[in-house]
Amino acid sequence: QVQLVESGGGLVQAGGSLRLSCAASGRVFSPFAMGWFRQAPGKEREFVARITWSVGSTDYADSVKGRFTISRDNAKNTLYLQMNSLKPEDTAVYYCAAGGPRVIATRSPGAYDYWGQGTQVTVSS
Numbered sequence: 001q002v003q004l005v006e007s008g009g010g011l012v013q014a015g016g017s018l019r020l021s022c023a024a025s026g027r028v029f030s031p032f033a034m035g036w037f038r039q040a041p042g043k044e045r046e047f048v049a050r051i052t053w054s055v056g057s058t059d060y061a062d063s064v065k066g067r068f069t070i071s072r073d074n075a076k077n078t079l080y081l082q083m084n085s086l087k088p089e090d091t092a093v094y095y096c097a098a099g100g101p102r103v104i105a106t107r108s109p110g111a112y113d114y115w116g117q118g119t120q121v122t123v124s125s
Contacts, residue, residue, distance in 0.1 A: 002031075002098060008021050019081070020036070022096030031114075032101045033098070033104065034096060036049050036050075036095070036096055039093050048060070056071075068082065069082040081094070081096075093119065093121075094121050095118045097114060100113065
């Protein structure tokens with residue numbers, strides 16, 4: 001079983017920055033890709049960014065492109081999300097997830113196999 005634990009969330013003013021981390025543990029961890037999703041109150045969970053674990057190729061939602069950067073440290077089994085120029089509409093619970101090759105073809109949360117518990121990000125105006 002794989003466990004994913006997010007950290008780094010908090011309260012920040014608009015224009016500020018936060019760095020989220022997602023530490024993976026459990027059985028031998030070698031996902032095809034990992035991603036970040038977010039869910040605001042009353043809204044569906046939405047794709048934020050994805051990175052392939054071996055090659056490091058990335059994909060971003062248009063709403064965060066140019067402001068957020070996804071990265072990973074394979075040796076530490078840790079995923080990151082650097083968030084800059086934060087906006088109030090970025091307020092949400094942020095989740096990391098891991099999945100197999102099918103996540104390349106879709107941004108759907110259903111394509112991912114493992115999920116963290118989430119970390120709250122609140123951006124004040």
